[in-house]
Amino acid sequence: MGEQLEKIFDVELKPGAGENYVCNLTKPEFAEKMANKMPTEPLPDDQMVEVALKRLDQLRKERKSLQLYLDICVRCGACVKQCHYFLGTGDPKNTPVGRAELLRKVYRAHFTISGKLFGSLVGAQKLTPEILKNEWYKFFYQCSECRRCSVFCPYGIDQAEITMAGREVLNSVGLATKYITQVISQVYKHGNNLGIPEAAFKYNCQFLEEEIKESTGVDVKIPVDKEKAEILYLPPSADLFTNTDTMIGVAKVFHAVGADWTMSTYASEAANFGLFFSYDDIKTINLRVVEVAKKIGAKLVIFGECGHAWRAARQYMEAMNGPLPFKFMNILEYTAELIRKGKLKLDKSRNDDVIVTMHDPCNMARAGDLVEEGRFIIKSVCNNFVDMDRSVIKEKTFCCGGGGGLLTEEIMELRMKGGLPRATAVKEVVESHNVNYLAAPCAIDKAQLPLVMEHYEIPVQVGGIHDLVGKALILEGQEEFEAKKKAEEEAAKAAAAAVPSVCGLCDAEFATMDECCEHAEKEHKISKDQCDLACEPKEGAASAEAAPSVCGLCDAEFATMDECCEHAEKEHKISKDQCDLACEPKK
Amino acid sequence: MGVLANFVVNVLPYITFIVFVVGVIYRIAVWWSRPSPIPIAVFPGQRSVGSAIVRVLSDxxxxxxxxxxxxxxxxxxxxxxxxxxxGLILLRHLRYFLGAEAVPGWVAAVQGIGIAAALVISIPLLYLLLRRIVHADIKWISTPADYFVLLLILSVVFSGLYAKYFAHPFVIDVKYVMRSLMALKPVDLNTVTLNTAFLVHFFLVQVLAMYIPFSKVMHLGGIFFSPTRTHHFGGEAHTKQLEEA
Incomplete structure (x- = not known):
């Protein structure tokens, strides 16, 4: 372990530091849609305590994990420095034990003999509306249910179980966050977390098909709502919008083996925010998947690169929605198996521009038993792979800081603080091994980690594993296409090189671009690779950046591509790197 | 002294026994009866019942x-x-309970190491106590009950050591008392030579035993029920399923 990583464990205790991070409360229009029936507004204070205690009593009787984890903690503190939110904030209420004690003290006061007899001497405290509103609501939403603490607890006490129960009690009195309830209500309405309507979902798939065709010359289908299919694929819906390279990689894999697959607009989301909210909602969201799979006769359901999707499937689906008439697996298992069997033609050198490290999504690793597959795939498609320190990978992986339903704007500061351990570990391999690609097979990671890396000024690109697979995978007919394209490009380049050129630095004119470049190298010490700094075609044809552009999403027109890109970033949340998703030169 | 001693020797042990046994059984019965339908194993995954058992035992x-x-x-x-x-100290103390005349050979065999353990145990106990005072974070999470149980065990240890090395109660009589209690026969305190140090030690032990069912000391039983450890992934079935697919 490097010094930098070592240092983050020297955390100074700052009681109260977590008090400022509060998620926005839900609104009635979201709350009313939850499968877990809850009051649409916080209950009046005089009703809160009674309702909450009733729910807590119910939950502890329904769940062995909760009952046991309320009972057996000895407060040894082994978990204290294993929680990223504590390491980031220093608030003792953000230690796993400190957070759990917020619930345990109430449990003891109301449901145990020693608590009733001895009160605060045994750490018991009666429930008040203030405890619910100021402690539980704040701190159970400063836990990402990453379960790292349970790896280090001598009894396997899992803070996620406490947090999940705490949140369900909060639901019962009308305290829930806007972010989570909004996402879940979007799933109930549109089938996915982002609230992408059916038409847009299909349009995006077509768009990606075109993109693959353009780059590979191969007709790769991204089927949606096929009536019958062997395989139902569930992507995190962000893969259709922001992490499109992951979706492209997956589609290429399916194409390469001729799989009969489809996605569904009714269940177009692998993720299951029910995990952050209630058992009822986990079950209801999973049910959509089961229904679709049954309807299309899928024999296999494959979950995309999404951490808690995999947990909801792997640990909850059979138990809650079973028996299941299909088999299910993760796309990492699927692709790894294909690679093992030699079914994919891979050219590792196509990923030679990246030096990769891998972030294990908490739920893939600790809850999903998937740590080797991702590494195996990366090593099969890349020449350069480096693992981070072994204290922060695999089952000991640190949360990105945005899991557990906390990926919301209002607690950005907390998210950055929670991302500190992961960022520090990444920084070490960036500095020691020049890592420039952080592979994170999880949509929440892909949204959170780029912000964390930017915040801590770590120059690394964040992407999926199938992004890399997509790059290395050679489809049938692709090489011919590429050869042809290359020939065409060279011809065009040759043609361009023959154009009369002018040196921008001294206005000297030349018959060809090559001559100008030679001049630039000789006179201005500009290497030929950077010749375009000096030389340009004489006519000075308008470059693409200066051409009038149009936004494909809203048809707005702009004088230059740059302006359009700015507009796309502002209005459509499309980063400038991906501006070409939206903007094109005006025809 | 007479009444008090009589209570500690002839009355309290039965109360202690009932509270301890009923309390522990009740707590375990509660855990046993709670449903746990969701497999929430934590990786490194237990892939079968066998590996789950190994996992729990290694913990x-x-x-x-x-x-x-x-x-x-x-x-x-x-x-x-x-x-x-x-554990060793408990084993050593079996000499006061087992065997009508001579103790079983294995109980005799652990006497030496049991006594060594008694001499050593206060060091880790003091460490466990000190870390709750010295480390700011551990101090913050500690409740009075956490100090209480450590101090209680320390006082049991010290009273025991004091009895053994300074007060010297007549050990034959100690065994006689224990065997009588096991046979549900009251002890006539005038016929045995017990001293205050023994009575204090015996009393504190009983307080500890009665405290256990109501306290975190129950972690000893709870660990066998912990779903993140006892559950397994059904990984074998999953892998097989993949191969078929």
């Missing part, structure tokens, strides 16, 4: 979670020595 016997890489190895050392010593 019970070796405190593996603390011992693992980047666990808490100082705490492990303190906690492990404490628990092992406690």
């Amino acid at each position: 019970v016997i070796f405190f593996r979670s603390l011992l693992q890489f980047k666990g808490n190895r100082i705490l492990w050392l303190g906690a492990w020595i404490f628990h092992i010593s406690f």
Whole structure:
């Protein structure tokens, strides 16, 4: 372990530091849609305590994990420095034990003999509306249910179980966050977390098909709502919008083996925010998947690169929605198996521009038993792979800081603080091994980690594993296409090189671009690779950046591509790197 | 003294026994009866019942979670020595309960190491107590009950050591008392030579035993029920399923 990583464990205790991070409360229009029936507004204070205690009593009787984890903690503190939110904030209420004690003290006061007899001497405290509103609501939403603490607890006490129960009690009195309830209500309405309507979902798939065709010359289908299919694929819906390279990689894999697959607009989301909210909602969201799979006769359901999707499937689906008439697996298992069997033609050198490290999504690793597959795939498609320190990978992986339903704007500061351990570990391999690609097979990671890396000024690109697979995978007919394209490009380049050129630095004119470049190298010490700094075609044809552009999403027109890109970033949340998703030169 | 001694020797033990046994059984029955339909194993996954059992036992016997890489190895050392010593001391004390005339050979065999454990145990106990005072974070999470149980065990240890090395109660009589209690026969205190040090030790032990069912000391039983450890992934079935697919 490097010094930098070592240092983050020297955390100074700052009681109260977590008090400022509060998620926005839900609104009635979201709350009313939850499968877990809850009051649409916080209950009046005089009703809160009674309702909450009733729910807590119910939950502890329904769940062995909760009952046991309320009972057996000895407060040894082994978990204290294993929680990223504590390491980031220093608030003792953000230690796993400190957070759990917020619930345990109430449990003891109301449901145990020693608590009733001895009160605060045994750490018991009666429930008040203030405890619910100021402690539980704040701190159970400063836990990402990453379960790292349970790896280090001598009894396997899992803070996620406490947090999940705490949140369900909060639901019962009308305290829930806007972010989570909004996402879940979007799933109930549109089938996915982002609230992408059916038409847009299909349009995006077509768009990606075109993109693959353009780059590979191969007709790769991204089927949606096929009536019958062997395989139902569930992507995190962000893969259709922001992490499109992951979706492209997956589609290429399916194409390469001729799989009969489809996605569904009714269940177009692998993720299951029910995990952050209630058992009822986990079950209801999973049910959509089961229904679709049954309807299309899928024999296999494959979950995309999404951490808690995999947990909801792997640990909850059979138990809650079973028996299941299909088999299910993760796309990492699927692709790894294909690679093992030699079914994919891979050219590792196509990923030679990246030096990769891998972030294990908490739920893939600790809850999903998937740590080797991702590494195996990366090593099969890349020449350069480096693992981070072994204290922060695999089952000991640190949360990105945005899991557990906390990926919301209002607690950005907390998210950055929670991302500190992961960022520090990444920084070490960036500095020691020049890592420039952080592979994170999880949509929440892909949204959170780029912000964390930017915040801590770590120059690394964040992407999926199938992004890399997509790059290395050679489809049938692709090489011919590429050869042809290359020939065409060279011809065009040759043609361009023959154009009369002018040196921008001294206005000297030349018959060809090559001559100008030679001049630039000789006179201005500009290497030929950077010749375009000096030389340009004489006519000075308008470059693409200066051409009038149009936004494909809203048809707005702009004088230059740059302006359009700015507009796309502002209005459509499309980063400038991906501006070409939206903007094109005006025809 | 007479009435009090009589209470500690002839009355309290039965209360202690009932409270301890009923309390422990009740607590375990509660855990036993709670449903646990969702398999929430935590990776490194137990892929079968067998590996889940190994996992639980390695936590019970070796405190593996603390011992693992980047666990808490100082705490492990303190906690492990404490628990092992406690176990050995309990074994040693069986000499007061087993065998009408001579103790069984194995109980005789653990006397030496049991006594050594009694001499050692206060060191990890003091460490466990000190860390709650010295480390700001551990201090913050500690409740009065956490100090109480450590102090209670320490007082049991010291009263025991004092009795053994300074007060010297007549051990034949101690055994006679225990055997009588086991036979539900009242002891006539005038016929035995017991001293205050023994009575204090015996009393504190009973307080500890009665405290156990109501306290965190029940972690000893709870660990066998912990779903993140006892559940397994059904990984074998999953892998097989993949191969078929």
